[in-house]
Amino acid sequence: GIIEVMDEFFSANLAQDVIRGMKENAMRGHFTGGKPPYGFRIEKVKDEHKLRSTLVPETTLAPVAKRAFNMAISGKGIKEIAKGFNNDGIITATGKKWTSTGIHSLLTNEVYTGTLVWGKRSNIQPIRIENAWPAIVDRETFLKVQAILKSRAPKIIHPRRAVSDYLLSGIIKCGVCGKAMSGHSAKSGKFFYYRCSNATKRGPSECPGHWIPKSKIEGFIVDRIRSYILTEENLLELASIVNEEIDASMNSVMERQETLELQISDADSRLEHLYDALEKGSFSSDELAPRIRKLQERKNGLLEKKCEIAVEAQPNFLEMPELKVIQGYVENLSSFLASSSIVEKRGFLKSFVNEIIVVDGMITINYRLPMPPENSEEENIAVLPFIQHGRPYRSRTCDTLIKS
Ligand SMILES: [Zn+2]
Structure with missing residues (x-):
């Protein structure tokens, strides 16, 4: 998350x-x-x-x-x-x-x-x-x-790219039939694409199955995240969301503390009753001693728990970073996106982006959070010049075949 x-x-x-x-x-x-x-x-x-x-x-x-x-x-x-x-x-x-x-x-x-x-x-x-x-x-x-x-450790020599090399797998979907798009290579592993898995399995009668050059769509999405999501305003908002989550978990700690306090005072008043009874001589100490011991043990256990929770309850808020620091974050996050492994990158992407839906000339990005400026969770971006119909290596042009 x-x-x-x-x-x-x-x-x-x-x-x-x-x-x-x-x-x-x-x-x-x-x-x-x-x-x-x-x-x-x-x-x-x-x-x-x-x-x-x-x-x-x-x-x-x-x-x-x-x-x-x-x-x-x-x-x-x-x-x-x-x-x-x-x-x-x-x-x-x-x-x-x-x-x-x-x-x-x-x-x-x-x-x-x-x-x-x-x-x-x-x-x-x-x-x-x-x-x-x-x-x-x-x-x-x-x-x-x-x-x-x-x-x-196995020596990895893959003539083709492994599925895991596709940054958008699990996120990108075909807008025509709704099925997931998966990674493909063409020309014996020289070119890489995403394509509707339905079209690949069942043929063009099921779905036209556009070929989308891997590097173009991935570059496009990463740029989008970099320039659009990683704005100062958004990061400030994200920081406040994190603080709210911390706040909520602090609240639950406090609730647990209150419950414990109640249980402790309950044990206390029971103990007092037993001591009273002992003083008044209404019961013999043989009868009362085991009950008192049991209650005391219970109380000690509760006190121990209270101690443990007190440690947890030390607040751990992120300080609202100043603008300058935030700028540093933006740069750091950008370089994180640029340099991290594909698994880390995909994990990061998935925490912001729910799904990416591709249809003819249109990409829809569903974000997990409402994104400023319009506070919308959906963004439609029209006309991507790189969506391609038909098999890529039959109609090769400069724009549609990208060497990865
Ligand atoms: Zn499809």
């Missing part, structure tokens, strides 16, 4: 003061990420006047993480490891089945050697701190596993 994108955008890319704060945190060996990696839990430690996070191996899950490394050392591939975990009923930190990707990112994460690495994805020099927290695997094992993974 938008909040993840903006979160990443604001925290990983940008504003020097945010980076400075996080960097400082990282230098002290504090965990600055969100959720703890598999096998760890977050522990709050007092550092001067602030509570900060560090990682601690989780008693039951840390050995599982270690097992993945041992399996890799013993020659098991990432697919096999994922399969083994799933067969054993081991689930990921988010309660899902393991995938090769999940295992791969576990096995390549230096966090398991007790090392903190921060700022890998931003354009500043990353910070590395060894022994930031207890290791789950030793460095030697970790390095061995990296070497194994490297030697096993």
Whole structure:
């Protein structure tokens, strides 16, 4: 969703003061990420006047993480490891089945050697701190596993572009029949297009199936995002949307706090009644003691929870950036779009754009958010000169065949 994108955008890319704060945190060996990696839990430690996070191996899950490394050392591939975990009923930190990707990112994460690495994805020099927290695997094992993974990595030689190379897959649709458009190459992988999947499967009697040059349509959409969505006004609005979301989650924290307060005072008044009864001698202490103990335990549990929530309740608002900073964001986001991988780019695009519908001479972009200036979620752009009828390599012209 938008909040993840903006979160990443604001925290990983940008504003020097945010980076400075996080960097400082990282230098002290504090965990600055969100959720703890598999096998760890977050522990709050007092550092001067602030509570900060560090990682601690989780008693039951840390050995599982270690097992993945041992399996890799013993020659098991990432697919096999994922399969083994799933067969054993081991689930990921988010309660899902393991995938090769999940295992791969576990096995390549230096966090398991007790090392903190921060700022890998931003354009500043990353910070590395060894022994930031207890290791789950030793460095030697970790390095061995990296070497194994490297030697096993398939050498990718694709004469044609993989489906995943198409930035707009999953977003772009045929406006004539409503089916998805998919990526194609023509002239033995020299030229790339999007075309209606219906037309491709069932022929032109089902749908005329225009051929849309990949680089042109992708360039067009990315430019659109860059110049039209990434305006200062929009970014300010997005920042306020993020703050509203944070506000809402703060509210739910406060609601939970209130509920806890009620439960605690309920336990208190019950305890008082029991003490009263004890004083008056209406019941024997043998009868009352277990009930009092039980209530006290319950109350202690509630107090502990209250403490945990108090940590969460520290507000974490994005500061409304000043215009100058926003300009920096626009530039950063533009370069992010220009330099990031196709998967990141597509993820970013998807957080703004719901779908792109192409018909004869007209593109409709459905945005996920109302977009200024007209606050509309739909934009129609007429006359794209590059939509093409018929098979591309029979009617080749300069404009319709674009070398990617
Ligand atoms: Zn179609």
